[in-house]
Amino acid sequence: MATTKEKLITHVMKEEPVGSRNKVTVVGVGMVGMASAISVLMKELADEVALVDVMEDKLKGEAMDLQHGGLFLRTPKIVADKDYSVTAHSKVVVVTAGARQQEGESRLNLVQRNVNIFKFIIPNIVKYSPNCIILIVSNPVDILTYVAWKLSGFPKHRVIGSGTNLDSARFRFLMGERLNIHPSSCHGWIVGEHGDSSVPVWSGVNVAGVSLQKLNPEMGTDGDKEEWKAVHRKVVDGAYEVIKLKGYTSWAIGMSVADLVESILKNLRKVHPVSTLVQGMHGVKDEVFLSVPCVLGNSGLTDVVNMTLKPEEEKQLVKSAETLWDVQKELEL
Amino acid sequence: MATTQEKLISHVMKEEPVGSRNKVTVVGVGMVGMASAISILLKEMADEVALVDVMEDKLKGEAMDLQHGGLFLNTPKIVADKDYSVTANSKVVVVTAGARQQEGESRLNLVQRNVNIFKFIIPNIVKYSPDCIILVVSNPVDILTYVAWKLSGFPRHRVIGSGTNLDSARFRYLMGERLNIHPSSCHGWIVGEHGDSSVPVWSGVNVAGVSLKELNPEMGTDADKEDWKQVHKMVVDGAYEVIKLKGYTSWAIGLSVADLVQTILKNLRKVHPVSTLVQGMHGVKDEVFLSVPCVLGNSGLTDVVHMTLKPEEEQQLMKSAETLWGVQKELTL
Numbered sequence: 008m009a010t011t012k013e014k015l016i017t018h019v020m021k022e023e024p025v026g027s028r029n030k031v032t033v034v035g036v037g038m039v040g041m042a043s044a045i046s047v048l049m050k051e052l053a054d055e056v057a058l059v060d061v062m063e064d065k066l067k068g069e070a071m072d073l074q075h076g077g078l079f080l081r082t083p084k085i086v087a088d089k090d091y092s093v094t095a096h097s098k099v100v101v102v103t104a105g106a107r108q109q110e111g112e113s114r115l116n117l118v119q120r121n122v123n124i125f126k127f128i129i130p131n132i133v134k135y136s137p138n139c140i141i142l143i144v145s146n147p148v149d150i151l152t153y154v155a156w157k158l159s160g161f162p163k164h165r166v167i168g169s170g171t172n173l174d175s176a177r178f179r180f181l182m183g184e185r186l187n188i189h190p191s192s193c194h195g196w197i198v199g200e201h202g203d204s205s206v207p208v209w210s211g212v213n214v215a216g217v218s219l220q221k222l223n224p225e226m227g228t229d230g231d232k233e234e235w236k237a238v239h240r241k242v243v244d245g246a247y248e249v250i251k252l253k254g255y256t257s258w259a260i261g262m263s264v265a266d267l268v269e270s271i272l273k274n275l276r277k278v279h280p281v282s283t284l285v286q287g288m289h290g291v292k293d294e295v296f297l298s299v300p301c302v303l304g305n306s307g308l309t310d311v312v313n314m315t316l317k318p319e320e321e322k323q324l325v326k327s328a329e330t331l332w333d334v335q336k337e338l339e340l
Numbered sequence: 341m342a343t344t345q346e347k348l349i350s351h352v353m354k355e356e357p358v359g360s361r362n363k364v365t366v367v368g369v370g371m372v373g374m375a376s377a378i379s380i381l382l383k384e385m386a387d388e389v390a391l392v393d394v395m396e397d398k399l400k401g402e403a404m405d406l407q408h409g410g411l412f413l414n415t416p417k418i419v420a421d422k423d424y425s426v427t428a429n430s431k432v433v434v435v436t437a438g439a440r441q442q443e444g445e446s447r448l449n450l451v452q453r454n455v456n457i458f459k460f461i462i463p464n465i466v467k468y469s470p471d472c473i474i475l476v477v478s479n480p481v482d483i484l485t486y487v488a489w490k491l492s493g494f495p496r497h498r499v500i501g502s503g504t505n506l507d508s509a510r511f512r513y514l515m516g517e518r519l520n521i522h523p524s525s526c527h528g529w530i531v532g533e534h535g536d537s538s539v540p541v542w543s544g545v546n547v548a549g550v551s552l553k554e555l556n557p558e559m560g561t562d563a564d565k566e567d568w569k570q571v572h573k574m575v576v577d578g579a580y581e582v583i584k585l586k587g588y589t590s591w592a593i594g595l596s597v598a599d600l601v602q603t604i605l606k607n608l609r610k611v612h613p614v615s616t617l618v619q620g621m622h623g624v625k626d627e628v629f630l631s632v633p634c635v636l637g638n639s640g641l642t643d644v645v646h647m648t649l650k651p652e653e654e655q656q657l658m659k660s661a662e663t664l665w666g667v668q669k670e671l672t673l
Contacts, residue, residue, distance in 0.1 A: 012518065049382035064585045065585065173408070245408060252404065253398050259407075259409040262412040
């Protein structure tokens with residue numbers, strides 16, 4: 008007796024269906040993971056999204072809630088499981104899992120807890136998607152990108168940290184507010200550590216190629232009447248302030264993750280400030296990851312843009328690298 | 341001494357700037373409000389989004405988190421305040437504020453708490469956006485749409501309840517899973533109460549105009565071997581299940597709100613199952629709001645599609661109307 012489906016529809020293809028071609032996995036269904044997921048879904052970047060977490064009910068509930076919105080989306084397959092087999096054949100795996108900063112806590116404090124979590128997560132990702140690109144978001148992102156690189160055995164072009172992509176976005180938003188111009192027309196790069204010691208490259212800050220520091224030579228110094236240095240401070244404090252007000256941050260980081268995933272999946276070769284191995288650059292001697300402007304595409308992080316930094320700026324990068332290396336050398340991997 | 345801004349940019353327009361033309365306000369920055377906000381932002385339908393709530397820190401934190409993502413968005417103005425003046429001149433005001441269902445609690449139980457909250461919210465909306473369209477999402481949505489209509493003094497075409505737009509989306513998702521077809525090609529309408537007594541109109545369920553009930557005459561009855569009635573049951577239980585697993589629902593309702601707002605702002609005149617005054621239709625005698633297929637556009641809810649319902653289906657609608665009227669007549673407005 009034919010089912011309703013059989014009476015309605017005739018299947019006419021003998022071969023196996025092709026399967027998903029642009030799969031994105033998000034590891035961790037907390038606020039950052041879900042904001043990343045909804046941004047990736049609404050930007051229609053993937054044909055399949057997989058979610059993984061250890062909290063089974065929360066995971067199932069989040070997946071179900073997204074699936075119920077399927078009518079309004081163009082991502083036909085949304086799957087979720089505690090078991091990593093659900094992540095197989097991903098092009099990009101976004102890792103948001105781990106402890107997050109409590110009010111007033113610095114990102115570096117989270118490190119050992121998150122290393123232990125990564126010892127479970129990273130080998131599982133590699134097992135099911137041996138050719139994927141791993142995008143690390145969990146904090147402290149620069150150290151954890153190093154950890155993910157070591158634990159995965161992947162070449163360095165396939166392990167990327169979200170780094171200062173968000174810091175730079177915050178800077179450009181604040182710059183846009185000051186100048187009454189859309190952030191996408193305000194250019195400014197924050198590099199180095201995603202955290203308290205990030206480095207604003209004042210010489211590059213421009214609109215339409217016009218350097219703001221040339222118009223205002225005191226920019227970035229304490230002598231600046233307009234106190235542009237406060238813009239950078241607001242970026243550094245930005246996350247702490249949002250955490251204090253709403254308990255966590257989610258939307259901005261979620262959108263910045265989708266921005267990176269888009270460049271990768273669509274092979275755009277756009278330049279983003281993301282965290283990569285900077286040993287040998289800018290005087291950095293140790294095996295550390297810091298954010299510099301990088302070209303992203305479907306192979307991953309293929310090129311690094313060489314910045315012309317002032318001596319003070321290079322010193323700051325070297326100092327960040329030393330701070331990070333001090334923490335990294337104590338880790339048990 | 342010219343500022344950096346003045347050196348960089350010459351303002352060349354003498355007149356006052358025009359101001360926002362497609363402003364959307366979201367009242368309530370809980371999970372549903374924020375999922376609605378992010379969906380509206382990522383679908384780029386507004387040129388200004390305003391958020392209102394009574395919890396000032398949470399409100400400020402959420403607004404800041406969205407603003408920090410400004411680089412990735414095409415909605416240049418995101419504002420927030422406890423004071424409703426921030427909502428002035430909105431085209432659509434989405435009301436998500438109020439108590440939500442706890443695990444196992446029905447939507448009707450929330451009613452008196454939410455009526456009291458509406459007595460503050462609705463007059464404030466009207467004061468600053470006297471020509472707007474109000475979209476009520478808070479539960480029990482059918483009763484609260486009636487309440488908003490009464491408290492606002494608006495004509496009925498400008499007070500709309502999100503109603504069974506989400507129920508129908510969930511139904512079409514589940515139908516799509518059964519048939520292995522995208523939800524947007526699976527057609528099915530759930531009408532009446534957004535809640536336990538919603539009515540699936542089996543005669544309308546189709547793919548490409550082919551009626552499933554004509555292929556399977558038992559569809560929707562207890563005798564149906566394929567138990568399609570179960571699909572409706574999963575819709576009714578859907579919200580409870582997600583709440584039990586993740587604590588609340590957000591993504592699907594947020595996407596469905598953006599779907600409705602899009603139709604209104606873009607004057608699409610699409611037909612959606614939303615909650616409107618149904619007195620005089622389908623045997624309903626009382627002044628109640630229930631979901632029926634309605635045409636939405638930039639004037640609001642201008643037309644209702646008249647369904648040919650079976651006697652049992654009409655009876656269910658009348659019964660829902662009586663249940664809702666039983667609750668409404670006890671309210672102090």
